[in-house]
Amino acid sequence: MDLQTLTYVIVGLTFSLYIGIAFWARAGSTKEFYVAGGDINPIHNGMATAADWMSAASFISMAGLIAFMGYGGSVFLMGWTGGYVILALLVAPYLRKYGKFTVPEFIGDRYYSHAARAVAVLCLIICSVTYVIGQMKGVGVAFSRFLQVDYDTGLYVGMIIVLFYAVLGGMKGITYTQIAQYCVLIMAYTIPAIFISLQLTGNPIPQLGLGSTLVGSDVYLLDRLDQVVTDLGFREYTTDVRLSGLNMFAFTLSLMIGTAGLPHVIIRFFTVSSVQGARSSAGWALVFIAILYTTAPAVAGMARLNFIQTLEPEPGQYLRIDERPQWFRNWEKTGLLGFEDKNNDGRIQYSADAERNEMTTFDQDIMVLANPEIAGLPNWVIALVAAGGLAAALSTAAGLLLAISSAISHDLLKGIFTPGITEKQELLASRVTMALAVLGAGYLGLHPPGFAAGTVALAFGLAASSIFPALMMGIFSKSVTREGAVAGMICGIGVTLFYVFQHKGIMFIPGTDFLGDTAANWFLGIEPNAFGVVGALVNFIVALAVSRVSAPPPLHVQELVESIRIPSGATIHYEDKT
C-alpha cells in the first residue's frame, strides 16, 4: 500500500474511533457537558488531561523548535511541565473543593462580584482564543501535508473537523475520546523516536540515546551535533542560550504560571471525585505528559542531525537539487518548505549565513511530521505520526472550545445576564459559541503570529498575567478585595497585551505592530512570548495596593476561603461566634 492510502486508512480508523466514543458517551445534562458528571478516576483523568494539554504545540511544533533552538528550547520543556507542580500544590485541590463548573465562577464568588466574573471571562476568552490560533496553525500544517494541499486549504479542512467534533460531545465525550487520543498520540510520538534512536545510537530508549555515542564510533551524539551545527555557522547546540539568562528565566516562569492559570487545564480537575483525587491526578497527568516531553529533546537533537546530514551528506558536498528526496518534494507542495539556487550550482547550500543560505523557506513546524520520512522509516510509522498530530491538535482544540463556550453560556448568560434560561438553551448557547470561536480562531490562524508553539506560549503569558494571580490571591489571601482583583486582572493582562501587540501586531494582524518584532526594542531583552511574568507581577502589585484602600471582603467570603482550604465537606466549627 502506498503512503498516501495508508495515511488515509490510519487517520480514518482513529477518527472513527474518536467519533464512536464521542457518540457513545455524549452529554445529556449540563453537568455531564461541563464536568463529565464529576466522577472520573484520577488516572483516567490524568491521561485525558495529558491529551488535552499536549496540543499541536507539544506534538507537532515543540521538538522542531528545540531542534533549532538547542539548549534555549529547554524553556518549553521545563515551563510546560513545571507548571504542573504549581497546579498540583497551589491550585487544583482548592478549586476542586470549591466544586463548581468554571474558573470565572470561582473568581466571581471569591471576589463577590459579577464584574470580577465578567473580567475573568474576558481574560479567559483572550487567552483561549490565542491558544486556539496556535492549534489551528498546527492543524493547518498537519492537514496540508496529509491531503497534499497548501497551508490555507489544510486550515479550512481542519476547522470543519474540529467544529464537528467539539460541538457534539461536551466534557463527557471529550474525556473518553481524549483517553483514546492520548494512546494514539503517544504511540505516534514514541515509535518513530525509538526507531531513530536505534538507527543513530543503537539504544532503543530515546532519552538514553541522546546521551549515547553514535553507532560505529565513539563520538557522543551531542558532541557530533555541536560540531556539525557550528561548522555551518550556527551556535553550539547544547549551550545556545535563548537571548539571555534573564529571558530564559522569565520565559520558563511565564509558561509555568500560565499552566496553572489556564482554565481549560484547571477545569479538568473539576471532573475527579475528590480533593485527594485532584492532587494525584495532577501527578498522573504529568507522568503521561513527561513520556512525550522527555522524548522530545531526543527527537529534536536527532532530527537536527538527520536533517543536516540529508542536506550535506559529506562535508562541503551539499544535496543536489535533482537528487532531493521524496519527503522534500512532498513538503514543497504545502508551501512550508522551499529553496532557491542562488549560485546556480545545482545544489542546495545550507548555512547560517543568510546571504549564502539556499533553504529560503523552512517552517520549523514541519520538523516532527517530516522526521520519520527524513529518517527513512516504514510508511506505517509515517502514517501513524500524521494521525498522532491530528489527535493532539483536535483534543486540545476541543478542550479549549469547551472552556470558551462554558465561560460564555454558563458565566455570562446563565450567571450574569439571563439567569432564567433553561439547561437546553444553555447547551445550545455553548454550542453556538464554540462554532463562532472556531471560525474566529481559524481566520486569525491564516496569519499566525509565530510558530504553533510560540503562539501558544503567548496564550500562556496572557493566562499568567490575568487569571493565575487572581486565583493565587483568592486562595492564599482573605484580604484581597473585589476592587483589587478587578484592577489587578485588567492591569496585568493589559500590560501584557500591550507589549505583545506593539511587537506582534494588534490582534496579530501583520503590519499593525508599532515597534517591530526585534530584540533591540524589547524591555530588558525579554521577548513578547516571555512577558507574562511581568504582567503577573503588575497584577499582584496593583491588586494588593488597591485592596489596602478598599473595604475588606465580607465575612461569608472569608469563610469561603477557609472552607476551600479543607478537603472534606467538614464544616469549620466557630466556637467563638456561636
Next chain:
Amino acid sequence: MAQITQEQAKVYWRRNLALMIKLLVVWFAVSFGCGILLFDVLNQIQIGGYKLGFWFAQQGSLYVFIVLIFYYARKMAALDREFNVDDNG
C-alpha cells in the same frame, strides 16, 4: 459530617503551607537553579554524552517534578487522615 475547630483548621493549613514551601524550593532549585542559573557551572560535569546543566534543563528537572507531585499527594493524604478531613470515602 466531620467537624474541626478553627484552631485545628489553622494548624492544618500551616502544615500544608510548610510542606508546599519545602517542595517549591526543590522545584525552583532543579529547574531555574540547575537548568538556568547554574547551567555553565554544571556543564563542567559530563555524564555520558550529557553535560549536566543541559541534562537538568531537558531531562532531569522533569523527572523531579513528577516525584514532587506524588510526594505532596501522599503527605497531604496522611495529613488529611490525621485531621480527619479526608474526603476520599
